[in-house]
Amino acid sequence: MSERETIITVSHLVKKFGDFTANDDLNFEVYKGEIFGFLGANGAGKTTAIKILCGLSKPTSGNATIAGFDVYTQKDDIKNSIGYMSQKFSLYEDLTVTENIRFFAGIYGMTRKDIKIKTQQLLAKLELEDSAKKLIKDLPLGWRQKLAFSIAIVHSPKIVFLDEPTGGVDPITRRQFWNQIYEAAAEGVTVFVTTHYMDEAEYCDRVSIMVDGKIAALDTPQGLKQTFEAESMNEVFIKLARVAVNN
Amino acid sequence: MRTILFILQKEFLQIRRNRAMIPIIFIAPIIQLFIMVNAATLEMKNISICIVDNDLSSTSRQLTNKFSSSPFFKVTGNTFDMNEARLQIESNKAQMVLNIPAGFEKRLVRENKAEVQMLFNAINGTVAGIGNAYANQIMMGYNREVIAKWIGISKNMPTMKTIEPIPSFWYNPDMNYKIYMVPAILVILVTIMGMLLASMNIVREKEMGTIEQINVTPIKKIHFVIGKLVPFYLIALFMLSFGLTIGKLVFNVPFVGNLGMLFAVACVYLLTVQGIGLLISNSANTQQQAMFVSFFFMIVFIMMSGIFTPTDSMPQWAQIINYFNPIAYFMKLIRMILLKGSEFHDIYKDFMILLGYGVVMITLAVMRYKKVSN
Known part of the structure; x- marks a missing residue:
């Protein structure tokens, strides 16, 4: 593994809000093109960490580089190299499918001509040609999520952050969504994903599990199951999370 | 850009x-x-007035006519009872009361002076103030006519001329x-x-x-x-x-x-x-x-x-x-x-x-x- 190219490096990262330590000395690396699962119970500090990695929030101490850019000083470069899709719905509901694609592609600096080509490609791939002129609010949730993911990587970012991307969608759509993730990873996009679905954790190349602001475990799903003598990721998670509760 | x-x-x-x-x-x-x-609008039109005319003479009627023919006033009540008139103000039916007491004409002839009473509902001070100004203008105009009439000279007599400022309103001449x-x-x-x-x-x-x-x-x-x-x-x-x-x-x-x-x-x-x-x-x-x-x-x-x-x-x-x-x-x-x-x-x-x-x-x-x- 170690000979692979790292794209995210986090060392001794700390984030405090007053007395509360949301991220306590995080250390990890993410390799180019891998699907990195970022797990943790609610309130474990996942969202705080993602915000720092996306350049939305400054760490209290420690270092992190994203695609070679420093989180303290090169926020704009980071923002140009990443895509982001949040648990909250992030498309404009009162704009059509095409208008959403055009807007997000446009603000990432794509030319009008490229946007047109890309829009056609996206619509064809998602089989949304007939709905191109529909408003987002008139689309079913599953379609919106798939479109939101496609738009998050419309500008071909090096890394895409997915913050609980599949919340509230049915299993079939989740499966399709993960196919999209695999496709993106195959094209070389690094995927950094948080989720509460443990079956999804099994799809990841490597998984980290956060407990109380610390990374309690980090390995391949296979490795984790062996270490914790568990049948499934679900069991691994519960074993680790129980430690947190007992504390 | x-x-x-x-x-x-x-x-x-x-x-x-x-x-x-x-x-x-x-x-x-x-x-x-x-x-x-x-x-x-702050323009005052149709100020409702209740008239209490206990004199019922031709002189008092001339005075009340001045009010009823003015565009600023609207007669909304006629009574002989001041308590009734006061009730009208209290119930907001009238904003002003004009009280002409009995013997108004007689006194005017005999003593060369007579009194009338004007009451205003001043809950809105502006309305009361403007109403008062309008009413005073009517009274003064009427006063001049009476003087002219009783003295028996034409009101166009040069001696009757008083200083009358003629305002000209700039920037909004029609107010x-x-x-x-x-x-x-x-x-x-x-x-x-x-x-x-x-x-x-x-x-x-x-x-x-x-x-x-x-x-x-x-x-x-x-x-x-x-x-x-x-x-x-x-x-x-x-x-x-x-x-x-x-x-x-x-x-x-x-x-x-x-x-x-x-x-x-x-x-x-x-x-x-x-x-x-x-x-x-x-x-x-x-x-x-x-x-x-x-x-x-x-x-x-x-x-x-x-x-x-x-x-x-x-x-x-x-x-x-x-x-x-x-x-x-x-x-x-x-x-x-x-x-x-x-x-x-x-x-x-x-x-x-x-x-x-x-x-x-x-x-x-x-x-x-x-x-x-x-």
């Missing part, structure tokens, strides 16, 4: 799709102008209150668009969660703010033109001054207003909060702006507050330009203050606007 164009395109699409916006842009000016201008109010309503409309709707629009992105998505993009905050404010800036200017057109066509508001200069003032004014709107949106998390805070400022600013009462007659402390009231400047300047035809050198000082204010507010707001949390 390209980024701003993409944001503007998105904003205009969203504004067009917002069902409330088209009515606000087109219907609100019409309704506000028609209702407020016609209703909010038409409507053309005074139309510019004021336009100020309010422009302010609502620039402050309230702009701030609500920005907060809407927070409410919908899309601001998070915007924040992870390389959009610079200045681009985002410009993209958010420019549409409302333009719509506000459009509403001003639309309102001016209605003002001209329906209310025949004179455009004495230079319209280009008026728009220059509006452009500068909008900077301040949008700056305040942006500051509000910065601290508000929901559209409701933004609306309440905007309304608070707008109501205070509007009430103190001289919309109804001249700012010059306000107490010193209020005038000091008005130095910081952008609406007061625009209210003053729009009337000066439209009705008075003021030139640039007349408004130079206020214009420069407004410009400085605008630059400071918008800079402050943009600087304080946070794209990055913590």
